[in-house]
Amino acid sequence: MATTNDKRQTPNGRAAWPPPVRGTTILALRHRGRVVVAGDGQVSLGDMVMKHTARKIRRLYHDRVLVGFAGTAGDAFALFARFEAKLEESSGQLARAAVELAREWRTDRALRPLQALLAAVDREHGLVISGTGDVIEPDDGIIGIGSGGGYAAAAARALVRHSHLEARQIAEEAMKIAADLCVHTNAHLTIEEL
Numbered sequence: 657m658a659t660t661n662d663k664r665q666t667p668n669g670r671a672a673w674p675p676p677v678r679g680t681t682i683l684a685l686r687h688r689g690r691v692v693v694a695g696d697g698q699v700s701l702g703d704m705v706m707k708h709t710a711r712k713i714r715r716l717y718h719d720r721v722l723v724g725f726a727g728t729a730g731d732a733f734a735l736f737a738r739f740e741a742k743l744e745e746s747s748g749q750l751a752r753a754a755v756e757l758a759r760e761w762r763t764d765r766a767l768r769p770l771q772a773l774l775a776a777v778d779r780e781h782g783l784v785i786s787g788t789g790d791v792i793e794p795d796d797g798i799i800g801i802g803s804g805g806g807y808a809a810a811a812a813r814a815l816v817r818h819s820h821l822e823a824r825q826i827a828e829e830a831m832k833i834a835a836d837l838c839v840h841t842n843a844h845l846t847i848e849e850l
Contacts, residue, residue, distance in 0.1 A: 698842035
């Protein structure tokens with residue numbers, strides 16, 4: 657049953673078809689000079705798992721930028737293409753490209769309805785980009801987006817503070833914890849490093 661906050665609700669109060677696609681956890685972190693982005697592989701349609709091995713992370717701009725997405729796949733692919741164009745226009749300056757994408761996403765009629773969040777990182781910056789015009793750089797260099805993003809980010813923060821693990825190991829362990837807690841997250845991981 658649709659809730660009052662469900663944008664896919666029909667006038668009679670029933671959930672519209674297709675149900676919302678869920679099932680993403682993206683974690684990005686910078687630790688000891690390494691940059692890692694991890695994503696799970698689960699895609700759910702309503703209450704059913706449709707895919708276990710989705711790749712939700714892309715390398716952009718000559719492999720110098722890693723981008724993970726949470727949201728509908730079609731929207732994410734459209735945003736990847738736009739973001740890559742913005743990176744080319746800005747000669748790979750991540751912050752400038754992110755601000756330009758967020759501005760265009762918020763104001764362009766074709767882009768405005770796209771429902772996704774992007775986590776974009778390079779060696780200097782880690783940013784969350786949204787369609788509301790937000791470009792946020794967390795203080796500690798740890799980003800979690802998607803249904804299990806909060807769990808993964810919390811686990812990563814604890815592991816950064818209280819372990820001697822390397823960045824990739826922290827990402828793996830934090831994503832496993834998120835998979836144990838979030839029903840829309842699995843432990844089939846894609847991990848990319850800079």
